[in-house]
Amino acid sequence: MKASIIYILIKKMNRMQTSFKTFIAFAVFLLVVTQPVSASVKQLIGDRTINWNTGSSSFVGYDPTTYEYDGSGKVTLQHGFLYNTSTGWKETTQTFYTYSENLLTNKTTYGVSTGTQVNSFKIDYTYNGNNQLTVEARWLWVSGAWMGINRYTSVYDVQQHLTSYTTENWVSNNWRNLKREQYSDFTGNVPVTEVHQTWSIGTNTWQNYRKYIHTLYAATLKDSAVGQSNWISGSSAWDFIGLTVYMYNGNGTMALQKYYEWISLPLVGTLPFIQWKYTYTYTGDILTSVYHEVSYTGSTTLTPKDVANYTLDINDHYYSLVQQTYDTTAHAFVNTKKYFFDYDADNDLRHQVSQDWSGSAWVNNNEDYYWYNSVLTGVEEIAETKRLNVFPNPFNQTATVEFNLIENSTAKIRVFDLNGRLLQEAEHFFTDGNNQWVFDGSELNAGFYFIKIETTKEKFVQKISKL
Numbered sequence: 001m002k003a004s005i006i007y008i009l010i011k012k013m014n015r016m017q018t019s020f021k022t023f024i025a026f027a028v029f030l031l032v033v034t035q036p037v038s039a040s041v042k043q044l045i046g047d048r049t050i051n052w053n054t055g056s057s058s059f060v061g062y063d064p065t066t067y068e069y070d071g072s073g074k075v076t077l078q079h080g081f082l083y084n085t086s087t088g089w090k091e092t093t094q095t096f097y098t099y100s101e102n103l104l105t106n107k108t109t110y111g112v113s114t115g116t117q118v119n120s121f122k123i124d125y126t127y128n129g130n131n132q133l134t135v136e137a138r139w140l141w142v143s144g145a146w147m148g149i150n151r152y153t154s155v156y157d158v159q160q161h162l163t164s165y166t167t168e169n170w171v172s173n174n175w176r177n178l179k180r181e182q183y184s185d186f187t188g189n190v191p192v193t194e195v196h197q198t199w200s201i202g203t204n205t206w207q208n209y210r211k212y213i214h215t216l217y218a219a220t221l222k223d224s225a226v227g228q229s230n231w232i233s234g235s236s237a238w239d240f241i242g243l244t245v246y247m248y249n250g251n252g253t254m255a256l257q258k259y260y261e262w263i264s265l266p267l268v269g270t271l272p273f274i275q276w277k278y279t280y281t282y283t284g285d286i287l288t289s290v291y292h293e294v295s296y297t298g299s300t301t302l303t304p305k306d307v308a309n310y311t312l313d314i315n316d317h318y319y320s321l322v323q324q325t326y327d328t329t330a331h332a333f334v335n336t337k338k339y340f341f342d343y344d345a346d347n348d349l350r351h352q353v354s355q356d357w358s359g360s361a362w363v364n365n366n367e368d369y370y371w372y373n374s375v376l377t378g379v380e381e382i383a384e385t386k387r388l389n390v391f392p393n394p395f396n397q398t399a400t401v402e403f404n405l406i407e408n409s410t411a412k413i414r415v416f417d418l419n420g421r422l423l424q425e426a427e428h429f430f431t432d433g434n435n436q437w438v439f440d441g442s443e444l445n446a447g448f449y450f451i452k453i454e455t456t457k458e459k460f461v462q463k464i465s466k467l
Contacts, residue, residue, distance in 0.1 A: 064089070073416075074099060093120065102425045103127055122146070130160055131426040133440070151175050160428075161186055180206060189436055190214070190221045207231070211238055220252060220402075221436065222391065243272065252389060253287075254280050273300055286316060307333060317343050338362055348372060349448065388451060388462035399464055401437045401451055408432050409455040415439055416450040423449070441466050 068077040080093035092113045098106040108122040119141035126135035135153050139146040148170030155164040164182050168175040177199035183191035192214050197206040208231035215225040223246050229238040240262060247256040256279055260272035274295055281289035288310045293302035304326040313319040320340050324333040335357035342351040351369055355362040389402040405411075408431050415424040423444070428437070439451060444466055453460040 072102070074102070103131060104423070119146070128156065130156070132156055132160065147173075148175060150178075159186075159189075161189060161191070176201075177206070179209075187216055188221055189438075190216060192216070207233070208238075217248075220248075222246070222248065222252070222400075242275075249282065251285055252391065253282060253285065254391070256280070274302065276305075277302055283312060284316070286310075286312065288312070303328065304333070315343070315347070317341065317347070335362075344372075386458065386460050388453065388460045390451065390462050390464050399439045399441065399451075401439060401453070401462070402434065403437075403453055403460050404434050405430055405432050405455065405458060407457070409457070411453050411455045413437060414452045414454075416452065439464075 064081045066079045066081075067075050068079075070076050074097065076097050078093075078095040078097075079091055080095070081089050082092050090113065092111065093109055094112050094117070095107060095109040097104060098108075103125070105125050106122065107125075109120045111118040111120045121141065122139045124135075124137045124139070125133060128134050133154060134156075135151065137151045138149040140149050141147075150170075151168040153164075153166045153168070154162055155166075157163050162183055164180060166180045167178045169178045170176075179199065180197045182195045182197070183193070184195075185192040194212045194214075195208060196210040196212075198209050199205075200207045210231065211229045213227040213229075214223050215227070216222065217224050223244075225246065226244045227240060228242040228244070229240045231237075232239045242259060242261045245256075245258045245260070246254065249255045256277070258277045259275045261275045262270050263273045264270045276292070276294045279289075279291040279293075280287060281291070290306075290308045291304070292306040294305045295302055306323070306325050308321060308323050310318050311320045318341050320338065322335065323337040325336050326332070327334045337357070338355040340353045340355075341349060344350045349370055351367065353367040354365045356365050357363075386403070390399050391402075408429070410427055410429050413424070413426050413428065424439070437453070441449065449464050449466065451460075451462050451464060
């Protein structure tokens, strides 16, 4: 029996109408997951985006950010700047981070462009006794007072499974229900059933909206299929409308996704028709191509729609990414977006450039630079450290982390960003053999992260990235 752990299931990548951009956009943040973790992690002290000026045919400075840390490596202050051709660089925002025993409890952003600190935006975080996030409230400063934007509430059972995730919005100076996701029928720590509901203002009750039933591979607890049903209020019943099928390579990486929609035909009844398919190609364990096909007007024949092709440098880093869309008139792929990436000696991203296709040539769009300070030893990789199996990677909202223990043990779990900031920390008891832990990165920015799991006898470290 697997250990009780957090399972936060907001799996947009595993739901029916998955967009192609989920897999390929913001490819600057993709990393080589098979690359050995470097001996240490540096703190990111600054990043800067500069945009291409077509008039001067040069990059113009814009939007830099710098970071400050405390002695334990947690970020305490973030500075935001803007560039003006008349006045040059000017600090516009400051974001302060507050912690309680390494758990982030508040993040507040102030405007400082006038020389006076002015409230702007804040997020409050509340945790339970197991260090699980239970409430996240977002506020905006309006007319001299904090006004709510959204509040997210998570409820867990005694096994620490997430069973309910509720979203509220701010109405008439109070929080009002908006939508809710409920999870049940756990296999190990993975919910098989998830029901989505919306709040009815007229009746002040929750109304069913959509249901997903997960069929799992027993050995890995990964989805082999996910069925989707919509709630029919007139008959008070679920109507099955579609099925997503998943296939994996021998190493557990995604190889294929196919979505079938149930369509009623007058003569033969309701049949499944394929609506879209994603095919993933790898060089070794490294993703090098995502190919997207769709069905138009209910046809059973798939037509190309999008493709993303990655190239690798001699160190198996992503060197470039080219995104293309399919022109159904010319019956050929057309360039849309291109990225180039550079890394430093520690395999950390140092520089990236994005370009747009103008119709006949690539045109610069913007480029980003990243600066790091001295080595932070809090996320050190040692020779005995083992790799974690993380999927999906890159991830969108959550990432499932798999690891195998030699004996029953309490493990300390830490999540860091690439600059060494401690983002999450928790302790859980795990049994010997295969275990899973789900990292909720839904509120993080796109970028690189480290997950470190440590017991008294074993250590695991793995880089991941969020789209």
